[in-house]
Amino acid sequence: MITGAGGTRLAVRTAGDPSRPPIVFVHGWAQSAARWAHQFADAELGRDHHLIAFDLRGHGGSEAPSEGYDDPAVWAGDLAAVLEFAGAPAVVVGWSYGGLVITDYVRERACAGLAGIVLVGAITEIGPGRPGGAIGPAMRGALPDVLAEDPAVAASAVVSLTVGMTAEPVPGAEAQRWVGDMLRVSPRVRRALFSRDVDSAGVLAGITAPTAVLHGDLDRVVDRSAGEYASGKIPGASARWFPGVGHAPFAERVDEFNGVLRALAGGWQKG
Helix, strand or coil: CEECHHHCEECEEEEECCCCCEEEEECCCCCCHHHHHHHHCCHHHHHHCEEEEECCCCCCCCCCCCCCCCCHHHHHHHHHHHHHHHCCCEEEEEECHHHHHHHHHHHHHCCCCEEEEEEECCCCCECCCCHHHCECHHHHHHCCHHHCCCHHHHHHHHHHHHHHCCCCCCCHHHHHHHHHHHHHCCHHHHHHCCCCCECCHHHHHCCCCCEEEEEECCCCCECHHHHHHHHHHCCCCEEEEECCCCCCHHHHCHHHHHHHHHHHHHHHCCC
């Protein structure tokens, strides 16, 4: 556990060699650091890097304060605490809502402590009509039921959304862990993360860290256009589209995704 913004305790998982350059993983809405299990199990990533993943406030094993979910400075403070724990400039990997958390960090603190940014099926904005937050049919179909207090309503929507996350089914036990993590997040927090209206055009244009956008071309949760928007706004950003892949390339194409991440992090963190 480490201390984030406002004294909130954040659960952190680590793997790999602590003496090597860090990679920090930021999960998505209503998920947890456990989503990065396939990366933590990669022997080459663990040999060459210190792998760090944390549960966002209100998620997983982290504390769930009553407020702060709509404040960019709070998200920036949480990520800053994790980067301080990392102890060296880190490559930061943000999936889905995790991309917005990284954008909040840049909004508040520029690119201090960032060796590189990897946006994975990520949003960088949120709110009606925001192109960097465009969602797909699986997410639209799940709303507003995934935010409901009624467990029967919420559980059905969560299962539907989980099935829609991937282009091909993931193993049943893994999918059920995703469902469990989503329902573990209280409806209050699930709703709070959707209560924002954020434009990030200027923030993205000011990013100075090397950046890569990775996105499945069959993503039905975050529309491909959100990735195209980010890659078009961030100076020098590269983009890679995973054919036949949905919202979770790190779980759907593990070897390919890990190879791409190794190459990016190795290039950005030479030595």
